[in-house]
């Protein structure tokens with residue numbers, strides 16, 4: 001951001017003309033005053049916001065600038081699903097950018113940990129990819145999800161492929177949105193179970209994760225959809241039909 005001091009030249013002229021008057025007398029001062037009157041009009045001082053071509057300050061451009069400095073440009077598109085709470089969308093935003101505090105991420109930030117192993121399997125270092133994609137404790141969730149919805153798993157499993165899984169399945173537009181919400185709930189469930197394993201006093205049961213995902217996703221989606229309630233019985237068997245007919 002800069003400040004244009006357009007009257008600076010005029011201020012200098014005024015100062016020097018006063019000095020000339022003192023030095024050469026009032027006649028010289030009259031000549032200098034006439035020169036000043038014929039000087040071109042100079043626009044007033046004003047602020048210019050360099051991040052906008054117009055020079056006008058915009059909160060949006062300031063926010064984008066701060067985000068680019070603080071968060072960096074990961075090149076990852078932000079996704080948002082209105083069928084699940086905000087905190088779940090924020091988790092997905094962080095997962096896509098590898099900004100969740102897995103043990104390997106904490107170690108890379110210089111935090112001393114007693115172990116960097118995944119709390120799910122206790123075999124491999126806990127990275128974002130391992131936790132959500134390859135861990136033997138959590139990855140079976142994705143195959144059960146595929147069978148439940150009658151869709152294939154992504155051909156190549158990765159965090160990005162799982163996040164975008166709903167985009168490539170053969171479902172109608174609304175079914176894709178619901179399936180996408182369920183995928184987000186699955187990510188949330190894995191992260192919650194992981195945190196209970198690390199911080200909780202009682203160890204969660206991993207064999208209940210799939211049922212928890214079906215229950216929690218039904219609760220959130222059913223309460224956020226504006227197009228009518230869903231059938232619980234159909235949700236358990238054929239989720240893509242649960243909201244089409246009652």
Ligand SMILES: [Zn+2]
Nearest residue numbers: 118120121135
């Ligand atoms: Zn693991």
